[in-house]
Amino acid sequence: MALQKINTDLISADAVTAAKIADGAITADDIGANNITGAKIASNSILTRHIDDNQVTGDQLADAITVTTSVTSPLPKGVEPNFSTV
Numbered sequence: 001m002a003l004q005k006i007n008t009d010l011i012s013a014d015a016v017t018a019a020k021i022a023d024g025a026i027t028a029d030d031i032g033a034n035n036i037t038g039a040k041i042a043s044n045s046i047l048t049r050h051i052d053d054n055q056v057t058g059d060q061l062a063d064a065i066t067v068t069t070s071v072t073s074p075l076p077k078g079v080e081p082n083f084s085t086v
Contacts, residue, residue, distance in 0.1 A: 075081060
């Protein structure tokens with residue numbers, strides 16, 4: 001009879017490396033809840049295209065946004081500034 005499962009007691013420490021795990025062998029079902037944290041996600045690896053529509057709400061941004069009430073833009077070429085009071 002072929003061996004169906006290998007007990008973890010039979011595997012020496014550091015014997016299973018990333019190079020020995022086939023691409024696609026680990027799926028979301030294999031990863032326990034809350035086991036991937038921000039510390040394990042590479043910087044700049046999550047881009048805008050990875051975030052579904054309506055997933056970021058105002059509550060999540062409330063402390064991270066600075067609202068600017070004026071905008072400075074260069075004048076078109078040849079237009080002189082007008083400093084009159086409105």
